[in-house]
Amino acid sequence: MIFNHLCVLYLTFYVTTSIDIKNFDDTVLFKINWPGRNGNELLDTLDAETLVVSSENNEKYKCLLPHFQEKEKDTIDTYSGPSPLQLLQPLFTQLSCSYRLESYWTYEVCHGRYVRQYHEEREGKKVKLQEYYLGRLDNTQFGKLGKELEYLDNRAVEDMPVKKIDGLNMPYLQLNMSDGTECDLNGKKRMTKALYVCYLHGKHEVYSIKETSTCEYEVVVLSPLLCQHPKYKPQESGENVINCHPLERAAKKPRSLLAMEAESLKLKHQKVTVSENLLTIFNLITICFLDENAAAAPKPPPSIKDTSPVSSFLSGKSCLTGGSGWWKYEFCYGLSVDQYHLEKDGSKTTINLGRFDRNNHIEWLVKNPHKRPKPSALRKQISHFYAGGGLCEETGHPRQTEVKLKCLDNSSSPGSVSLYLLEPKTCEYILGVESPVICNLLPHVDENGLVELNPGSEDEYITVSLEDEPAGDDLDNTIANGDD
Structure with missing residues (x-):
């Protein structure tokens, strides 16, 4: 039977030292682990802070607070390899281009040279071309850019500009491409900010392109070349595990947490009949609570037909x-x-x-x-x-x-x-x-x-x-x- 009222175990930690607001980071991961009574010896052998917490049902647990897993900075401090612009140089010298296709427009990004927007219409053997250059980059600008990036390369990791991609804040290298086709709306030349982001499996493809303001554009390119530079890798940290052990007669996990997990599993696998033209996604399965000390092994849930x-x-x-x-x-x-x-x-x-x-x-x-x-x-x-x-x-x-x-x-x-x-x-x-x-x-x-x-x-x-x-x-x- 599923409980109608679910009670969640809350763990509250009070920090007495001063807090710098900018240090809050939602990429820092925490996981609460429930190892049971067999792991109690860890509390005596590890030099770590502990905290006793209680659930709404007066179930007590002794939690082992982890040492914070700092992000690796050694490789950044000791890095002496090529600059970001030098890492991208093979892409520029090979005169390669990437494309983004839409139903009407095609976008051509020729790395280190120009960004073009065009549409072709075929009338028999005749081809009618409509095109706009969204920005260019010549050798003079390239030299100036190299000096600017040489200065910016001394920035700390936390000061690097980032772009949110698939929920991750990714550092990027920005190339400003100007002198595009004149804009009819404001009389100015079109310009594009080309943002190059590290992606190990990338092939220098165009992730996105959009018009940020009138005749000003932003294009994001995924390139594996930047991944060789530690400052441009995704900023990751290790997962911080909080181990909570039962005290007195408490179960391995709080009963309210077990009920919540079971309710979530039930909702995930129940029959969906929202409106017409939608397919039934899953068959309904039954979830039962079992006494964890019972001798009989629980039956596996029935297989679910994949109708995604x-x-x-x-x-x-x-x-x-x-x-x-x-x-x-x-x-x-x-x-x-x-x-x-x-x-x-x-x-x-x-x-x-x-x-x-x-x-x-x-x-x-x-x-x-x-x-x-x-x-x-x-x-x-x-x-x-x-x-x-x-x-x-x-x-x-x-x-x-x-x-x-x-x-x-x-x-x-x-x-x-x-x-x-x-x-x-x-x-x-x-x-x-x-x-x-x-x-x-x-x-x-x-x-x-x-x-x-x-x-x-x-x-x-x-x-x-x-x-x-x-x-x-x-x-x-x-x-x-x-x-x-």
């Missing part, structure tokens, strides 16, 4: 939508790829970019054998062919789309899905679908890149929209670097 939106998508039950400009696009796995626009009156203009047919897909693989799946050990993605779309006026042929399903490693969200849509040739598209879920799919595909998925339930189809997700999962944040 991403798994539903892979089984062909849900569709993904992307795009934030005039045209949006919808991908239904194993069915079709559509491009559409919603009018203010609710009407919808749809252009089909291709439909999946197994025979057409296999015929396409015969003509393009390099598109077949690589050996399992080397396989990172598979390609599916969607043909027979709406007739293209420019070419006189039906539209077609190659869908690339790519394994996305090192993602902070195992259930995340990212999309991007490219048009390398007139009315011939590439739709990229990237997700950690696909990593589990790849070993099971056949020589044609197809896999037999387990049949799902008979729940209605749903549509999962990713267009309003945060930057880390935003469809338009996916970078096309020409990776195969």
Whole structure:
């Protein structure tokens, strides 16, 4: 039975010394551990401060307060390697560029040179180009920047400017790029602040780009090169563990805390029926309290059927939508790829970019054998062919789309899905679908890149929209670097 009234154990610590407000840091982690009576000997052997606390039910515990785990500063104090600008120099000398794609605009960041915003429209063999330079950086500015950064490099870690990325305060190196295309709104040249942030798994991709004020922009680039400098690594500290041991007749954990954890588990796994067009997410499971001293071992909870939106998508039950400009696009796995626009009156203009047919897909693989799946050990993605779309006026042929399903490693969200849509040739598209879920799919595909998925339930189809997700999962944040 779940208690209706939950009582939480509160631990209050009083510090008698003076406190510097700026030293409060929500990145310092604490964890309360309940080792039981077997760990009591630690209290006698460790030179640490203890505190006796009581719960609302008069359960007493003796808590061992940890020594604060200071952040490592030795490597910063002894670092004598290249400066941040020198670490990024290979990126600048290789004349490399990164791209961020939106439904209408494409952003080109050529590192150390310029940032450009452009849109191409094809009319037969003619290409109409609309472009704006958001900022440039020449050799003279580069030399001046090097002297400024040499001075700033002497700053203490706590004085480094930071940018919040995925909840973490990340130090960054800022390059000011000016002398862009003149702005019609204020008559000034466009300018961009390029912020380079350490990310070990990055490929110098554009994390975000936004207009901070009229014709002034901010672009964030994730680069592994900066990670060699200790000042630009994520500021982390060790987890501080507070061990609390029961006294007298108290249980290993306070009963109110056990009740709260059980209630939380119940809510996490109960049936969800919020509104129509939503899939039932979990089956209801039963949670029972067991006496911890009882001889009988508790039964494991029943397995929970995975009906998450991403798994539903892979089984062909849900569709993904992307795009934030005039045209949006919808991908239904194993069915079709559509491009559409919603009018203010609710009407919808749809252009089909291709439909999946197994025979057409296999015929396409015969003509393009390099598109077949690589050996399992080397396989990172598979390609599916969607043909027979709406007739293209420019070419006189039906539209077609190659869908690339790519394994996305090192993602902070195992259930995340990212999309991007490219048009390398007139009315011939590439739709990229990237997700950690696909990593589990790849070993099971056949020589044609197809896999037999387990049949799902008979729940209605749903549509999962990713267009309003945060930057880390935003469809338009996916970078096309020409990776195969």
